[in-house]
Amino acid sequence: MSTAMIDTFEAAASRYDRSGAQFAGPVAEQLVALAGLRPGDRVLDVGCGAGAVATRCARAVVPGGQVTGLDLSEGMLRRTAAEAAALGFGHVNTRRGDAARPPFAPASFDVVLASLVLYLLPDTRAALRNWRDQLRPGGRLGFSWGIRPDPRWSPVFAAVDAFARRAGFESYVRRLGPPAAMSADLAAVGYTGIEVVTRTVDVRYTGPRQWWLASWAEAPRLAWQHIPAADRDAARRAAFALLDELREPDGTLVRHVQVAFATAQRPSAQRPSAQHPAPQERPAPQKAVAPQEAVSR
Secondary structure, eight states: OOHHHHHHHHHHTTTTTOSSOOSHHHHHHHHHHHHTOOTTOEEEEETOTTSHHHHHHHHHSTTTOEEEEEESOHHHHHHHHHHHHHTTOTTEEEEEOOTTSOOBOTTOEEEEEEESOGGGSSOHHHHHHHHHHHEEEEEEEEEEEEEEOOGGGHHHHHHHHHHHTSOOHHHHHTTTOOHHHHHHHHHHTTOEEEEEEEEEEEEEESSHHHHHHHHHTSTTHHHHTTSOGGGHHHHHHHHHHHHGGGOOTTSOEEEEEEEEEEEEEOOOSSOOOSOOOOOOBOOOOSSOOOOOOOOOO
């Protein structure tokens, strides 16, 4: 992914998931529950964003566990660190790095989690393979991705996307395909015990203004930042006109998003050790190599 995409999330970091409309949190809650974390687990949260997954993991792995949040956005890492500190979680640490290629030694973690991240990475199978390598034998992977946007809202997003004159937000959502295709990808790179479940996550907004502000601080910004400044008021008006028709009886707006959750396991080639050495970073290469560009959510 381009540096521009990384910059997009850096610019949104201070406002990300702070609009009051809950999406990242409920998705993270379900992902962590499905992952079956245990006390003492060492967890890697790739594309940790503002810490929705990392802080929930921190509660589940005590005593003796550790959570590492990985992201390319320094602003997002600061958010995760601040959230963890506010909750008193001293066993959460953060590291700047590529979600598609975590910079740790193989077999460093018991669990790797990625919430709403995979659709942003350029090579899905390569990322899944690299995440597998981060797991100890018998370790577990869990991740989430959107599989179906609310069809009632598609005209709203399309109305705004038209002003950006490029592929819109929903093209990202559809990129990964259905659960069966993801299961096949997981099997192809060596995972076992693959399970995929789907849930509908309801996102409620007080009205069009809250939705607009939330969207500019989250993934839709990827497309909408390309709307010329002179056209943004017109884009907003076009969306608001359509949203008035979608209001609930109490005046709020609700978006029903279908999300898939996959869990899988690295095969147990040997019994996992009862000891948990700290994750080790990969040795530095002998020659300088330009970093691969990818982005975390």
